[in-house]
Amino acid sequence: MNQTVSIYIPTHNRPGMLGRALSSLTRQSWKHLQVLVCDDGSSQSYDEVVEEYKNKFDDFVFIRNEVPQGACVARNKMIHRAEGEFITGLDDDDEFLPQRVETFIRSPMREKYPWLCAGQVVKNSKHMFRQKISEEEVTVDKLFYRNIVGNQIFTRTADFVKAGGFDERMPAWQDYDAWVNMALKCGPGFRLEEYTYQLNIDHEENRITNSPKAVKGYQMFTEKYAHLLQKGHLDSLFLQDRINREQDVSLSDLFQHFSKPVLPMFVKYKVRKKMPFLRALLFRA
Numbered sequence: 001m002n003q004t005v006s007i008y009i010p011t012h013n014r015p016g017m018l019g020r021a022l023s024s025l026t027r028q029s030w031k032h033l034q035v036l037v038c039d040d041g042s043s044q045s046y047d048e049v050v051e052e053y054k055n056k057f058d059d060f061v062f063i064r065n066e067v068p069q070g071a072c073v074a075r076n077k078m079i080h081r082a083e084g085e086f087i088t089g090l091d092d093d094d095e096f097l098p099q100r101v102e103t104f105i106r107s108p109m110r111e112k113y114p115w116l117c118a119g120q121v122v123k124n125s126k127h128m129f130r131q132k133i134s135e136e137e138v139t140v141d142k143l144f145y146r147n148i149v150g151n152q153i154f155t156r157t158a159d160f161v162k163a164g165g166f167d168e169r170m171p172a173w174q175d176y177d178a179w180v181n182m183a184l185k186c187g188p189g190f191r192l193e194e195y196t197y198q199l200n201i202d203h204e205e206n207r208i209t210n211s212p213k214a215v216k217g218y219q220m221f222t223e224k225y226a227h228l229l230q231k232g233h234l235d236s237l238f239l240q241d242r243i244n245r246e247q248d249v250s251l252s253d254l255f256q257h258f259s260k261p262v263l264p265m266f267v268k269y270k271v272r273k274k275m276p277f278l279r280a281l282l283f284r285a
Contacts, residue, residue, distance in 0.1 A: 005101050006034040006084030010074035011092035013042045015049045022053040024095035030102040034059040036078040041068035072166035072174050079165045087157040093200050100196035104154040107192060115155035115182050115189040120197040130195050138189040144233040146240050147176040159186045172217025214245050
């Protein structure tokens with residue numbers, strides 16, 4: 001078995017974080033990697049980090065946009081330059097744990113489903129913890145309730161191109177939208193109960209999430225799939241948008257948008273808001 005996996009990484013003004021992300025790829029147990037990086041119009045130089053890592057992989061591709069065009073444009077450029085049989089993504093501020101690529105490659109589910117996803121370990125300023133998941137088939141119906149995939153999938157490069165990659169018009173919810181497209185055009189995926197992706201949020205815990213882009217992304221998503229979304233989906237997506245933007249969700253909101261999947265989301269969010277330490281204690285890695 002000698003399948004090459006292409007890994008795409010968009011980046012903007014974070015050469016230090018990119019170096020950490022690339023370092024995590026050098027520790028992958030699966031060595032047949034093509035690594036693609038797209039610098040989306042940064043004002044900071046990437047020369048040093050590119051020089052350090054360009055010879056550490058079977059193939060290293062560096063693309064630079066002269067002016068910022070957005071992460072989706074950067075991702076699509078790399079997807080169309082990818083030469084690996086399989087493809088997956090990595091955000092420049094995150095890391096792959098050593099077994100991530102090999103876990104996907106060797107999974108028996110790879111032959112049964114067109115795309116796979118897995119769990120992640122979250123690192124904040126105080127703790128590291130697993131976001132607990134279960135193994136399950138990921139259907140369009142399940143996805144319309146909430147993004148149960150996360151921010152990365154593993155698939156055949158040809159299938160990702162077939163599905164259209166990322167919608168460059170979306171100001172937010174881009175990953176979510178891409179996974180729905182994959183499910184619609186290539187069929188259901190499968191989520192592995194493996195925790196192989198490290199999501200580093202310690203540098204952005206004070207970030208303001210209530211931005212016009214976040215609201216617009218939610219609105220565009222619900223408009224784009226309006227012909228497929230049922231009331232239960234819409235209720236769940238309403239709550240998910242509020243949670244993403246760290247907005248208050250009242251009992252009145254719950255009753256107005258109530259459906260079976262909404263209740264556990266509401267309870268978990270309320271507990272996390274009142275006792276943020278509890279999740280780390282329960283799900284520490």
